[in-house]
Amino acid sequence: MTNKKNTEQHKNSKNTKHSSIKFKKKQIQYPEENPVDELMSLYEDEIAPEEKEQEQFSLKEIIEQKRRSHRTKMIFLFLFILVLLAAASLAGFFYFNEYKPSANENLRLEIEGPETITTNETFEYKIAYDNIGEVDLNNCKLTVQYPHGFILESSAPESGNHRWELGNLYTYDKGEIVIKGKIIDDTDIEQKLVVNFNFQPSNFHSDFTKSAHFSTVLEKPEMEIISSQLANVSLGQKFEIKAKIDNKSEIAFENIRISFVFPESFEIENQSPETDEENTWVFEDLLERNQSPEILVSGAFKNDLTFSNQESREQNFAITVSIPDADEQYHVIEEKEFTIKIIDQAIATYLIINGSSENKNIELENNLTFSLILKNNGDQTFENISTRAVIDCDPLDILDWEQISEEVQSRLENTDIGKTLTWTGSQIDKLKKFGPGDEEIITFSVPLKSYNDLADESSYSLGQTEITALAQVILSSEADSAVPTIESSPIKLKINSDLYLDSKALYHYEDGNPIGEGPWPPKAGEKTKLNVFWELNNHLHDLEKITVSAKLPENINWAGSKNTSVGEIEYNAIENEVVWTINWLPQSVNTAKSNFAINIEPDQSQIGEIVELLGITTVSAKDKFTDDIIIKTAKNINSTLENDDFVTSAGKVE
Numbered sequence: 001m002t003n004k005k006n007t008e009q010h011k012n013s014k015n016t017k018h019s020s021i022k023f024k025k026k027q028i029q030y031p032e033e034n035p036v037d038e039l040m041s042l043y044e045d046e047i048a049p050e051e052k053e054q055e056q057f058s059l060k061e062i063i064e065q066k067r068r069s070h071r072t073k074m075i076f077l078f079l080f081i082l083v084l085l086a087a088a089s090l091a092g093f094f095y096f097n098e099y100k101p102s103a104n105e106n107l108r109l110e111i112e113g114p115e116t117i118t119t120n121e122t123f124e125y126k127i128a129y130d131n132i133g134e135v136d137l138n139n140c141k142l143t144v145q146y147p148h149g150f151i152l153e154s155s156a157p158e159s160g161n162h163r164w165e166l167g168n169l170y171t172y173d174k175g176e177i178v179i180k181g182k183i184i185d186d187t188d189i190e191q192k193l194v195v196n197f198n199f200q201p202s203n204f205h206s207d208f209t210k211s212a213h214f215s216t217v218l219e220k221p222e223m224e225i226i227s228s229q230l231a232n233v234s235l236g237q238k239f240e241i242k243a244k245i246d247n248k249s250e251i252a253f254e255n256i257r258i259s260f261v262f263p264e265s266f267e268i269e270n271q272s273p274e275t276d277e278e279n280t281w282v283f284e285d286l287l288e289r290n291q292s293p294e295i296l297v298s299g300a301f302k303n304d305l306t307f308s309n310q311e312s313r314e315q316n317f318a319i320t321v322s323i324p325d326a327d328e329q330y331h332v333i334e335e336k337e338f339t340i341k342i343i344d345q346a347i348a349t350y351l352i353i354n355g356s357s358e359n360k361n362i363e364l365e366n367n368l369t370f371s372l373i374l375k376n377n378g379d380q381t382f383e384n385i386s387t388r389a390v391i392d393c394d395p396l397d398i399l400d401w402e403q404i405s406e407e408v409q410s411r412l413e414n415t416d417i418g419k420t421l422t423w424t425g426s427q428i429d430k431l432k433k434f435g436p437g438d439e440e441i442i443t444f445s446v447p448l449k450s451y452n453d454l455a456d457e458s459s460y461s462l463g464q465t466e467i468t469a470l471a472q473v474i475l476s477s478e479a480d481s482a483v484p485t486i487e488s489s490p491i492k493l494k495i496n497s498d499l500y501l502d503s504k505a506l507y508h509y510e511d512g513n514p515i516g517e518g519p520w521p522p523k524a525g526e527k528t529k530l531n532v533f534w535e536l537n538n539h540l541h542d543l544e545k546i547t548v549s550a551k552l553p554e555n556i557n558w559a560g561s562k563n564t565s566v567g568e569i570e571y572n573a574i575e576n577e578v579v580w581t582i583n584w585l586p587q588s589v590n591t592a593k594s595n596f597a598i599n600i601e602p603d604q605s606q607i608g609e610i611v612e613l614l615g616i617t618t619v620s621a622k623d624k625f626t627d628d629i630i631i632k633t634a635k636n637i638n639s640t641l642e643n644d645d646f647v648t649s650a651g652k653v654e
Contacts, residue, residue: 106133149185
């Protein structure tokens with residue numbers, strides 16, 4: 001216990017001693033550092049001995065010199081790396097360009113389409129692509145840039161925003177894209193389809209593009225603005241302008257617009273039909289080979305107009321036809337301009353042919369009846385005036401002037417403007433003094449020559465012949481000598497083609513051999529087979545959309561056999577009708593023939609009667625030159641077989 005206690009006292013004594021120790025602070029002295037000396041020591045090994053001995057030795061200059069040396073080395077190193085990179089790029093460029101043509105040559109890309117199209121005509125582009133190389137083409141994409149006015153209607157296969165994802169095109173694989181649409185645009189804008197084909201060859205990880213393009217010329221559709229108006233009017237005189245669209249094409253139009261442009265001097269009094277747009281009419285539909293409704297505008301020139309010269313008397317009018325594109329922007333597809341001359345007096349003259357003042361189509365061997373009308377709408381009396389009809393036939397004169405029929409005898413003359421028929425006060429008293437409100441109507445008729453009369457003439461020249469006719473009033477007094485001749489609007493006449501239909505039934509052929517079967521004359525309860533022959537003759541113009549049809553009467557049956565030189569002949573059992581159709585018959589093909597067989601089986605109630613074999617036969621055809629529908633008929637056929645020279649009986653049923 002004593003030892004333990006001593007030990008504890010020893011520890012306490014030791015702890016007390018250590019806690020009383022004190023340390024003194026002592027400042028440690030370091031040698032003063034010189035940055036210049038340090039830099040000198042860094043460059044000691046790099047400074048040449050001769051540099052150290054220079055009196056003008058400057059550490060700054062040596063450091064700058066060494067720095068410039070390091071920069072030069074770094075620049076040369078950088079340039080060396082750039083040269084290496086450029087060489088690698090150049091090598092890649094030559095390799096890439098050497099490979100690229102061969103890659104593009106592996107792909108055939110062609111566009112097929114029409115070189116010329118009509119505005120609003122639906123057509124197709126065919127884009128053909130073909131891998132003709134030995135390498136597969138991956139990630140193929142085809143994009144198109146459509147022509148300026150193109151309106152897409154459909155595509156096969158369907159596209160997504162002008163783009164087709166085609167996937168992989170393996171060796172010798174091919175494909176085709178068909179794009180269907182139409183173009184509505186101005187005709188002076190180039191219509192170009194551009195196609196880009198993007199792909200990645202399977203042995204080269206880079207994208208390639210091959211391009212192709214196809215240009216199409218846009219033409220206006222075959223369309224005519226038919227208008228009629230006076231050639232000369234006086235100030236304040238009310239007159240009418242009539243206009244309509246004649247769509248001669250095979251294209252239908254929607255929302256077609258016809259607009260009038262009038263001179264400022266013209267004041268509109270009435271318009272028909274009414275329209276919400278100023279001087280503009282929109283028709284929802286204008287079918288192919290059809291005409292629009294007629295537009296009528298009436299009005300007069302302002303009474304206070306003055307004129308500085310004769311040219312200023314001619315007032316310009318215009319009519320335009322336009323259709324909308326996909327953005328509802330309208331493009332003009334036809335326009336017509338005409339002038340109406342303002343004269344100082346109020347005499348008006350009109351010409352009417354066969355009841356109309358419009359252009360028309362005629363047929364030979366018919367009569368033309370002309371009505372020349374004069375009217376004084378003013379308050380002045382005109383003395384010793386004369387009037388005349390001017391009729392020009394070109395290139396052939398097809399009027400039989402020797403057979404002219406007139407209510408009032410005229411003076412007939414040949415002039416450089418055509419045949420003229422002139423009337424003066426010597427023939428018509430009213431022309432000596434033509435007072436306010438006076439009106440005179442002169443009528444005469446001239447027959448057209450027959451085909452026999454013109455047999456020696458060229459069919460082409462005859463088919464191209466056109467008649468132009470107008471009326472004139474000549475003021476003969478000195479006071480009115482400065483006033484020009486007053487003229488009506490001209491009327492143009494074209495000749496329809498000479499389509500002729502022959503229909504007959506035969507038991508015997510032309511040489512006497514029988515082609516029929518069974519008894520003749522027909523016998524009740526027995527079947528007899530006959531052949532019906534149809535023949536078309538045409539010489540002047542091309543014809544299209546030709547249809548010949550006739551119905552079979554009761555107890556007459558279709559026998560099944562048929563034959564045609566052109567077109568198709570069919571039997572419609574529901575209508576009990578035979579129909580022969582021909583799409584096109586050119587003027588050079590003068591004749592078309594067809595025949596078919598029928599069976600007749602009369603019953604007892606028909607004994608002693610003549611039996612009807614075929615109803616009235618009708619032919620309808622479109623004349624491509626005149627745009628007229630020609631309709632001709634042939635009488636019905638009965639059992640007399642009047643065209644069969646070898647039938648001796650009356651054809652009554654026995």
